[in-house]
Amino acid sequence: MTTTILKRYLLAPGPTQVPAEVQLAMAAPIIHHRTPQFSELFGKTAAGARAMFATEQPVMMLACTGTGGMEAAVTNTLSHGDHVLVVKGGKFGERWEEIALRYGLRVTALDVEWGKAVDPAQVAAILEQADDLKAVLVQGSETSTTVLHPVTELAALTRDRDCLLIVDGITSVGVVDMPMDASGIDVLVTGSQKAMMLPPGLALVALSEKAWRANESADLPRYYFDLARERDALAKDTSAYTPAVSLVTGLAAVFELVEATGGWPQVYRRHDILARATRAGVLAMGLELLAPDAPSPAATGVLLPETVDGGALTRYLRDTMGVTVAGGQGRLKGRIVRLAHIGYADTFDVVVALSALEMGLAGLGHEVEFGRGTAAAQKLLMEMYA
Amino acid sequence: MTTTILKRYLLAPGPTQVPAEVQLAMAAPIIHHRTPQFSELFGKTAAGARAMFATEQPVMMLACTGTGGMEAAVTNTLSHGDHVLVVKGGKFGERWEEIALRYGLRVTALDVEWGKAVDPAQVAAILEQADDLKAVLVQGSETSTTVLHPVTELAALTRDRDCLLIVDGITSVGVVDMPMDASGIDVLVTGSQKAMMLPPGLALVALSEKAWRANESADLPRYYFDLARERDALAKDTSAYTPAVSLVTGLAAVFELVEATGGWPQVYRRHDILARATRAGVLAMGLELLAPDAPSPAATGVLLPETVDGGALTRYLRDTMGVTVAGGQGRLKGRIVRLAHIGYADTFDVVVALSALEMGLAGLGHEVEFGRGTAAAQKLLMEMYA
Numbered sequence: 001m002t003t004t005i006l007k008r009y010l011l012a013p014g015p016t017q018v019p020a021e022v023q024l025a026m027a028a029p030i031i032h033h034r035t036p037q038f039s040e041l042f043g044k045t046a047a048g049a050r051a052m053f054a055t056e057q058p059v060m061m062l063a064c065t066g067t068g069g070m071e072a073a074v075t076n077t078l079s080h081g082d083h084v085l086v087v088k089g090g091k092f093g094e095r096w097e098e099i100a101l102r103y104g105l106r107v108t109a110l111d112v113e114w115g116k117a118v119d120p121a122q123v124a125a126i127l128e129q130a131d132d133l134k135a136v137l138v139q140g141s142e143t144s145t146t147v148l149h150p151v152t153e154l155a156a157l158t159r160d161r162d163c164l165l166i167v168d169g170i171t172s173v174g175v176v177d178m179p180m181d182a183s184g185i186d187v188l189v190t191g192s193q194k195a196m197m198l199p200p201g202l203a204l205v206a207l208s209e210k211a212w213r214a215n216e217s218a219d220l221p222r223y224y225f226d227l228a229r230e231r232d233a234l235a236k237d238t239s240a241y242t243p244a245v246s247l248v249t250g251l252a253a254v255f256e257l258v259e260a261t262g263g264w265p266q267v268y269r270r271h272d273i274l275a276r277a278t279r280a281g282v283l284a285m286g287l288e289l290l291a292p293d294a295p296s297p298a299a300t301g302v303l304l305p306e307t308v309d310g311g312a313l314t315r316y317l318r319d320t321m322g323v324t325v326a327g328g329q330g331r332l333k334g335r336i337v338r339l340a341h342i343g344y345a346d347t348f349d350v351v352v353a354l355s356a357l358e359m360g361l362a363g364l365g366h367e368v369e370f371g372r373g374t375a376a377a378q379k380l381l382m383e384m385y386a
Numbered sequence: 387m388t389t390t391i392l393k394r395y396l397l398a399p400g401p402t403q404v405p406a407e408v409q410l411a412m413a414a415p416i417i418h419h420r421t422p423q424f425s426e427l428f429g430k431t432a433a434g435a436r437a438m439f440a441t442e443q444p445v446m447m448l449a450c451t452g453t454g455g456m457e458a459a460v461t462n463t464l465s466h467g468d469h470v471l472v473v474k475g476g477k478f479g480e481r482w483e484e485i486a487l488r489y490g491l492r493v494t495a496l497d498v499e500w501g502k503a504v505d506p507a508q509v510a511a512i513l514e515q516a517d518d519l520k521a522v523l524v525q526g527s528e529t530s531t532t533v534l535h536p537v538t539e540l541a542a543l544t545r546d547r548d549c550l551l552i553v554d555g556i557t558s559v560g561v562v563d564m565p566m567d568a569s570g571i572d573v574l575v576t577g578s579q580k581a582m583m584l585p586p587g588l589a590l591v592a593l594s595e596k597a598w599r600a601n602e603s604a605d606l607p608r609y610y611f612d613l614a615r616e617r618d619a620l621a622k623d624t625s626a627y628t629p630a631v632s633l634v635t636g637l638a639a640v641f642e643l644v645e646a647t648g649g650w651p652q653v654y655r656r657h658d659i660l661a662r663a664t665r666a667g668v669l670a671m672g673l674e675l676l677a678p679d680a681p682s683p684a685a686t687g688v689l690l691p692e693t694v695d696g697g698a699l700t701r702y703l704r705d706t707m708g709v710t711v712a713g714g715q716g717r718l719k720g721r722i723v724r725l726a727h728i729g730y731a732d733t734f735d736v737v738v739a740l741s742a743l744e745m746g747l748a749g750l751g752h753e754v755e756f757g758r759g760t761a762a763a764q765k766l767l768m769e770m771y772a
Contacts (some may be wrong), residue, residue: 004648004653004655004656005647006732007733262390266391270390320771321771344393355734355760359733359764362764370760372761375756378744382748385706
């Protein structure tokens with residue numbers, strides 16, 4: 001296929017790019033996990049994770065990807081037959097439902113149009129009608145539809161009920177200011193391959209006091225994902241089972257890098273600028289946003305004209321141009337592309353994504369006026385240097 | 387300074403970017419240089435170097451940067467008091483003169499306006515007048531002015547005389563089709579940190595039969611850079627002194643990468659497209675080219691309006707935006723920027739360079755219409771995927 005050297009650009013919403021500093025930290029020789037050296041690293045990293053979650057609670061670091069963290073969130077806080085409400089507005093909402101059903105929970109699914117955020121009033125109405133609801137399960141950012149859900153508003157509904165708010169924060173923790181304790185989130189989950197700028201393989205989970213109380217009676221089966229064991233081990237700066245040593249080492253380097261560059265507020269600001277610039281560029285190209293009303297700062301979904309085959313476009317971008325963006329998942333397959341601006345992304349990732357989108361459309365024979373996307377984005381991207 | 391994570395883009399004409407495959411090859415454990423394993427690698431790499439130079443002659447690989455290779459070219463082919471003609475159209479033409487003077491040669495300098503290529507008719511006239519000229523020293527591509535000199539035309543003048551054509555090919559070998567044997571170049575020098583996509587530290591030098599004959603009587607002092615010793619060692623797949631092991635390992639990986647992606651013709655084609663796209667982008671921005679008549683495919687010099695402080699611009703691009711381009715050298719200091727598209731560069735390096743230039747000018751308060759540079763470049767860059 002390739003007849004010249006093709007550089008690769010990873011612009012999908014996870015796995016995301018890993019900074020060189022972090023790659024180098026992870027390339028260091030493995031240290032044994034049952035040593036004072038690793039315990040010091042583990043404890044320091046756990047403190048960094050608490051700062052990222054904005055919680056006083058322990059943040060457990062599990063050697064699994066985000067879905068394992070989602071499963072742990074369910075099995076550690078709920079019991080067989082419990083009634084839960086799943087906000088189902090995308091592929092990852094469906095994943096909450098699948099996990100809940102697999103463990104014998106009774107699921108009420110609130111179908112949300114793909115591309116829209118859940119309406120807290122609808123959740124409030126359901127909570128009023130069904131006072132046996134033990135949990136609301138939602139995504140902070142629904143990666144498949146590039147929607148940001150109103151987590152803080154949902155937390156206001158669950159806070160004073162015997163009902164947990166369980167949030168898949170896989171593309172919202174470290175992306176947008178969503179402080180766990182202040183928001184009233186009961187279980188918060190994220191994965192290493194997103195805002196943490198690491199390879200996949202590490203999930204982070206924290207429980208509120210209310211969730212820990214629920215944990216005491218939660219009877220769903222769990223062994224590897226036993227969060228109470230992990231919490232007790234973490235109190236001694238260690239883990240119940242073998243930790244993902246190199247990813248924990250990488251996470252320590254990530255926290256140092258974030259700290260050295262202005263901390264999480266600067267990260268949130270960067271994501272916000274990149275997301276707004278990407279949306280402006282997409283609109284300037286005459287394309288429509290998948291989620292114009294509640295866009296995620298992690299990635300931007302672009303609705304493709306009906307004449308464009310989304311699969312062909314993402315393949316052309318990847319195989320011919322070297323640019324990996326995400327296509328649509330589930331019912332959006334072939335109809336959208338998703339341009340990510342999460343984690344180790346900056347100004348020129350947006351410029352590359354938009355110019356590649358223009359050129360990919362042109363390469364497939366569609367009429368494109370080059371430079372419109374980048375021009376609109378560049379104006380907003382200047383905020384990065386203000 | 388930095389208040390957010392700033393990605394770094396290296397868009398200067400050397401050192402250039404190193405492909406990940408090559409970085410990983412160089413990260414392998416060092417092998418000892420007096421072993422059959424290294425000899426096999428060294429011999430294979432020397433063969434790849436001959437293919438890149440397009441020569442039947444041995445290509446010596448010296449553990450030094452390009453300037454060391456230039457010095458070796460002079461000291462191995464000339465004698466005290468020899469008369470040489472230096473084409474002096476930029477900082478590296480000046481370097482030829484400095485080396486020649488340091489070794490006691492008599493120098494006739496042909497001053498060429500910075501930004502112009504040498505006129506072969508002028509060289510022909512000088513050669514007619516001074517029949518004691520032992521060498522013409524020129525750059526294939528004068529990096530400081532982004533000019534491509536007409537080497538093949540110069541070779542037609544020296545070929546049938548007792549006069550060597552000594553070419554600094556540091557930003558032309560592997561950039562543009564300049565076959566050593568077919569062109570009639572007598573000494574050709576290049577450095578690892580340009581088209582070879584490697585870190586600095588390796589210089590490659592080859593001599594024609596005519597240059598080897600000159601070598602027999604050349605009396606300038608040399609020890610580390612004794613090319614006859616290196617030639618004899620190379621015939622036994624080894625080197626006179628300790629070779630730059632990891633760079634030779636990297637060079638082997640580079641040659642494999644080039645071979646796997648269509649060979650040198652595809653590399654030349656890529657450089658040509660990138661250079662034309664960059665020039666089109668610069669002109670579309672309303673800026674002028676430093677070398678419109680004979681532009682190098684390695685880098686593009688951009689004349690800045692008098693109101694723009696070139697030093698401030700390159701500093702803003704580097705320190706505020708993370709983008710390293712080259713400023714002007716010598717008499718061009720502060721008046722130009724040079725955007726490189728040499729080595730491991732592709733489509734989006736051009737897009738980044740042009741959008742960064744627009745944004746850098748805007749950041750310094752100059753009026754810029756965003757997207758014009760990228761738009762013009764994108765049109766031409768589509769050739770990459772044709």
